[in-house]
Amino acid sequence: MSHVNDKVSSLTDLTGDLAGTYPRTASSGAAVDEDVVRTDLAAVERDGYVILPDLLSSAELDAIRADVTPLLDRTGRNNFEGHTTQRVYSVLNKTRTCDVIADHPRVLALLDRLFLPNYLLSMLQVINILPGEQAQLLHTDDSFYPIPRPRAPLGAATIWAIDDFTAENGATDVVPGSHTWDDRVPDESVRREPVVMSAGSCVFFVGTLWHGGGANRSDAPRLALTAQYCEPWLRPQEAFTLSTTRDTVRAVSEDIRRMLGYSIHPPFIGQVDGMHPKRLLEPGAPPV
Template sequence: MSAEVSSVVDLVGDLAGKYRRTESSGNTVDPAIADADLAALHRDGYVVLENLLSPDELRAIRTDVEPLLDRTGRNNFEGHATQRIYSVLNKTRSCDRVVEHPRVLALLDRLLMPNYLLSMLQVINIRPGESAQMLHTDDGFYPLPRPRQALSAATIWAIDDFTADNGATEIVPGSQEWGNRLPIDTEERIPVVMPAGSCVFFLGTLWHGGGANRSPNPRLALTAQYCEPWLRPQEAFTLSTPHEIVRTVSEDIRRMLGYSIHPPFIGQVNGMHPKRLLETGEGDYRG
């Protein structure tokens, strides 16, 4: 059945109209809580969400990722004493909860456009002796002048307690509002101290960096980063994630991997919704 449209803004899904956007699990969060989180985020550039993961969830993440920590960073930004795991979704399901936690999605639903994307999921283990990471912004690689609205947001999840001495993420509150100003050596870096199972959620325009680990123990964390649906993510999930895994994850994660449409056309495959690939089981189709 065909339908006429007078403008591209009338096109809210794929051209065949088969798939409609579904609400995220963020709509299960009390709106008063989500709105308070958003107010803190806009005021400071970040908000700490405490005790979102249970001891069992933390234990499962640690059990799955620790055997995969087999290499250190390639430069001083990655950290020569820091271990990282990429393509996490291909290696364990225990981290899915981090990506799609309703408290996080409730913020993203208010901050970014519908069908926002997962840009990066990474495990970061800062080992003893690591120096402080250079301060940076997570959407600084998008070449649009500041000050501006954030194009992305990030979470960093504490699998170990974050302390002032073990490499807790350090932030510069209010720096999301800066224009061309850059942090200087005397700029106060504030460590985000929080218990294991918590996360810090911050805007992509906030200056931040990993702290120095002056403790005798490593500091394990995950970061999940998100971006507007019309931007190119850091990680090409539609290439790196096999279809059998995409079929296994939740609808929230599937949508954030890029199996969604930013109306009217962004993300389409052969003129149709990318979910059709999951139906055919093929890497190409004629529709």
Template sequence: MNSARSPRAVDVIHTLDDLRVDLARRHPATANTSLRVIDPAVVAADLAAVERDGYIIWENLLTAEECERLRVAIAPLLGRTGRNTFEGQRTRRAYNLLEKTRACDGVVEHPRVLALLDKLFLPNYLLSQLQAIEIHPGERAQMLHHDDGFYPLPRPRPPLSAATMWAIDPFTESNGGTVVLPGSHQWGSGRGPEEADTRLAVRMPAGSCAFYLGTLWHGGGANRSAGSRLGVTAQYCEPWLRPQEAYTLATSRETVRTVSEDIRRMLGYSIHPPFMGAVDGMHPKRLLDRAEPAAATAPRAVSPPQDGAAERPV
């Protein structure tokens, strides 16, 4: 009997289709469990609403206690205001939250969100950005934009990314609730927000979530109230795109070992077939089996920038 190893089917590559399958041996792709906990009829209805309007609002996904835990964890991380007009001169933000707190894990991998993302994007889609945004009184309306506008592909087209905005405080028309332009996800490249038929300020109670496509025109609203409003946004993109935040650099391996398999995959510890995301020809999860070099440390914490100052890089 020949003792030589017989090649598996994926070892023999004949066509381009052979390169579109999972070739991993030790670390094959793992299935998202969200579709097993969310009624398929609910997912189908969510998808239909998003395809029609470009967004959907889910009310009261978080309890008051969960919102308060998020607020307590995020408050010390928020920087000072004044970076630029797009990010808001009266808006405080905190970036790279997964490295700084475990409080946001639940919103990043909420089953309702992942079940919809599974219908929109290819497997192994990535977390593109996770940040907290606190809009203070007197802030002007943000410039309207669509989140995947920096990917230079003409519209109309399928979305390359999607975002969630979680209301830690109630969102109202007067306190900076996100402004959306329904149906604008279907616009071509030559159409701008000045041609919108309808503008809506998202109104939702604390604990709610707005999900919108990366092709939807939107922006933070003006805060004409006497109080601030805090939100957390998690954004996701197709697995073959570069995310906004470089999580494989910004997130320590200690943190990656701590988070769930779903989040680990979204941080880039995954392979988009046939080998996009590989490290030295290997699956990136193999890095987690090794001890980190002595010189490797978690990202250096920085003090929040002073008013008007640019934030120093982590």
């Protein structure tokens, strides 16, 4: 990393952005109206989730559906993935049409307030629940980080409706308020509330919220996308710096590039050979 200052007199000097050539970039979430963000955040703090309606246009939905449908060639390998659910991983290498959900400003505005700067993308995935699929086991998305509850969330997720989400076709079930629980585990008496929303909408929830995919009792599939995020000092679920090609990283937005790990968490977490990882994208950089 190229340093702005050539002297470090204390550990306090290492807590800021030390990069000279590639300083921290602003999030596009900064453009979202503060009143809107305040309302969204209040719902998240109260319930653990918020529905953000009608964020994608019909043209964006059509483009996503056209690009991901040919990729739906396999079903899940276990009860958690769903034996009657199709999933697509490594989405960024396969289409650009899904980028719009990974870096949507309305979502980033919430992440900007929940996590430290340079938070990371942890997972980007297509999920298509087919007719006959059973309800998924209720779970929390950041439970694999071994820090006792109750605690602040270490991650957050969005699930985007590409098809309408209904109570019959596998809408995601949530347990409102469960983000504040300690080590309690939901039992059969817990109320699962389906997230009913129109295509183009998304549900945003923190990683401590209990939730799960709903049963699809309809006669049609339910297509969705999910993007998950985590604090910048944690290991993401998907190793994007390994799974995403340099050409893909060059093609995505600055927000996504930063969230893939081409960023530094102060003082130097994420460095490559002592340098900012963006140097790997420069002409003449070593190949992947």
